[in-house]
Amino acid sequence: MDFSFPPDAVEFRAEVKQFLADNLTEDMIVATHDGTIHSAALHRAMADRGWLSGAVPEELGGGGRDPIESLVLIEELQLARAPIDAMGVAIVMVSMILEHGSDFLKGEAVPRLLSGESLGCFGYSEPESGSDVAAARTRAVRDGDEWIINGSKMWTTMAHVADYVILLTRTDPDMAKHKGLTFFLVPLDTPGIEIQPVHTMGTERSNATFYDNVRINDSWRVGDVNGGWAVMKTALKYERGIAGGQFPSPPVIDAALDWATTNVRVDGSAVIDDPTVREKLIRAMIDVEVCRGFAYHTASLASEGVMFGVEGSMTKLFSSESYKKHCRWFHDMLGPEGLLTHDEPDAHMGGRIEENLRHSPVTAIYGGTSEISRNLVAEVHLGLPRTR
Ligand SMILES: Cc1cc2nc3c(=O)[nH]c(=O)nc-3n(C[C@H](O)[C@H](O)[C@H](O)COP(=O)(O)OP(=O)(O)OC[C@H]3O[C@@H](n4cnc5c(N)ncnc54)[C@H](O)[C@@H]3O)c2cc1C
The missing domain is CATH 2.40.110.10 (Butyryl-CoA Dehydrogenase, subunit A, domain 2)
Structure with a gap:
């Protein structure tokens, strides 16, 4: 079994990292505090690179970028905390129109959505x-x-x-x-x-x-x-697949590690020297590797032309449930300081852990709740009888 990334994916990851260094600003991230997880400038810049069209399957008329590379893109964007709500919508919506829409819709909406002109x-x-x-x-x-x-x-x-x-x-x-x-x-x-x-x-x-x-x-x-149900199935297929969010935890773990290595307890001991803190950090990092395993397994199936099904739900389930758990662990670790929100000047790393704690529950609701994902895994993957 070869776990290494294809050379093109390694090269593409470097390109995405450079793009983010050049185009993603802290102001864009801070602007999301108004509740809209989108930056028009960043979205257009990604569209200009062909990254939106690239993520649409070739058989539908899209750019057909290797799904492993599309996942590399999502991973790097999430690690950098880029505001990308519009990106996933564009990719799924264009796929729905290309698979089921008329020539009128393909001409009217698809170019606008893929260029970033329309959302x-x-x-x-x-x-x-x-x-x-x-x-x-x-x-x-x-x-x-x-x-x-x-x-x-x-x-x-x-x-x-x-x-x-x-x-x-x-x-x-x-x-x-x-x-x-x-x-x-x-x-x-x-x-x-x-x-x-x-x-x-x-x-x-x-x-x-x-x-x-x-x-x-x-x-x-x-x-x-x-x-309409056939169109809905197309939407769910892409939404639960590689377009979903699989890497929300690493920025939270980074913040927790920073806190643990820069703070001391009342007895003067470094927080990072507390074995329970170290254990949680390590367990969270292991969870992230499991998430990556699930996600890249799904992407490699797609890369080989095998249309994934329940694998997307397994990825989303593990990712959102472990993210919720990590946020709770590290918010507890901060104690009273964990209550400081992003608009408080003393909030650690801009209140990142507190903000993620509030955000994490919704990831187990939208795009299919954890209960629905568990039902799918039980029925489709484990072959258990339907309960409803
Ligand atoms: C912030 C946010 C953004 C969203 N964005 C969009 C969007 O852009 N567009 C859009 O169309 N929708 C969007 N959604 C909706 C989202 O997809 C739904 O909230 C989700 O599908 C759950 O549906 P519900 O809220 O009606 O809960 P319900 O379906 O009423 O579920 C309530 C509870 O019952 C459980 N449950 C339901 N059925 C079963 C079952 N068969 N077996 C076991 N447990 C079950 C659920 O898991 C949940 O815990 C968004 C939701 C949120 C919170």
Whole structure:
């Protein structure tokens, strides 16, 4: 078994590191404290390098960069704490349009999304349906060449800065749950759309979006009428795969290591000399290596042309659950100082551990909750019987 990276991936990693040294500023990271995890300048710079199109599979008409290199890109961006919410959305949304969309949509939206000129957001979840996304109730009713959309979506992250929402609607309420669904790509400046902020514990801003008699031409439909579930499966495949976040812990571990090596206890002993602190640091570093193992295993399957399935859920599950655990451990280690937030001048490393502690729970919710991931692993990987 050869665990070394292909030479192209090693070279690409160096290119990404240099790009980040040249383009990512501390101001861009600090700006995310307003809740929008996006930098227009950084997003455009990545698009200019062809990194968005590169991550779209070649068989769909994308750049087809080796999935191992795409994962190297994500890993380096996350290690540097780059604000990249728009990147994953662009890659997944373009893949959905290329796999299921019309020539009109491919010409209209794909070049704009891949150049960074336009941004997208996902409109799947509703107040009454998240994990059970196929229970969506937002209605689309045909009216000649147009559709009239009414309903509401919850957690439409990035909608306040995006140009398009890819919207899951119910077009036939009499068909079985998974069958009466249809997707549309809806420009967010279409009359009848209202966007309201939803601020989260983790600083991140999301949105509730409301659709009141929104008229959209049939040319904006993605996939077949009542064929929305096939489009959804494409989205989940890419979202749970290499586009997911697998490396959130290392910046937290860096902060914990810095704290432990620069602080002393009341008895004068160095924090880093405490065996329980050392054990937690080492265990966290081991977890990160396990995460890398899961993630690069998934990417190498994709690289060999094997479409991953449950492997993406296994990666996400281990990564988000261990991230939550690391944040709790290291926040405890800081004691009362862990309560200082990023706007406090004395906060250690800009309040990084505290901020991650608040952010970490959501990583086990969006993109498929940990419970849903465990169900998938149990049923698909372990072959256990369905429980629902
Ligand atoms: C900050 C944030 C950003 C988000 N961004 C977006 C976005 O951009 N676009 C979008 O469409 N959605 C987005 N989401 C929504 C996200 O995908 C859902 O929150 C998630 O799928 C869970 O759905 P829910 O919140 O309705 O919880 P529910 O599905 O109601 O789940 C509640 C609890 O029950 C558990 N549960 C549910 N079903 C099962 C089951 N079958 N077996 C075992 N346990 C179960 C869940 O794991 C969870 O613990 C975002 C969410 C958050 C919090």
